[in-house]
Amino acid sequence: MVLAFLILAAVKFGVCAGHYKRLAVCGLATYGQGMSNDVIRLRDKLKQFSDCWSPRVVAELNDYQFKLAHLEGEFVWHAHAHTDEAFLVLAGALQIELRDRVITLEEGDLYVVPAGLEHRPVAPARCSVLLIEPRGVVNTGAAGGKLTAPGDQWI
């Protein structure tokens, strides 16, 4: 009897979790009514992973995503043909190399890489950033390579 109850509870919880996730993914207005998502404490989220160049999604805004990432070393040259990409530095410092100059970002600095512009993020020391871009953007653009991270890794 107890076992049956536990199985039923587990199944129900799984269904509910899936239901909420679908609503969240769809960004439906009804999602917010009494079960809206919660505060996202960025500094706590940053502690939940440690690997570099592998963005984690923490929130969605319509069809855009907020992603956290730790960066260290040199990334690959790439561009995003169809979208701008925003970097907000949360800790440390980041350089974004363009073909004709270098953008240097410190904590609290925002930079929007225009669509189609080749760029290469370089972090001389480990830093942490918040990325904002449309859902589905691949971190290496069309350049590919071993630093290409899977999309939609939620934390």
Added chain:
Amino acid sequence: MVLAFLILAAVKFGVCAGHYKRLAVCGLATYGQGMSNDVIRLRDKLKQFSDCWSPRVVAELNDYQFKLAHLEGEFVWHAHAHTDEAFLVLAGALQIELRDRVITLEEGDLYVVPAGLEHRPVAPARCSVLLIEPRGVVNTGAAGGKLTAPGDQWI
């Protein structure tokens, strides 16, 4: 001769400034080629204005805008029917009242108000936030009133 040169220079500068502004507004990919926008130091931008509930645009990401605002006191109940709205607290603390509960945000916290959800920002003490939402969103939604701020106030 000198006067003619100054007039010509002024006209040319005006044309160029207008040209760059149009490119920036359109968000064209070519905008970035050698004349991309610069680093946006949020803490410096926040010092450029002091009035509350009057967002200033500091950057665009495709058809989305990053806006800074100082908040103090109680805003009006409102909703944005067709879009989510993101709040990232940069300094101080903010409460976002929903009809069934209160979201409390501290510095470094992110919250996305789902589309259609009635909310009322309340800042018991002055705070500063970064808002992210599509271009054209009115701060009071359809509620209107004296706290409705003009849009597209760039700094």
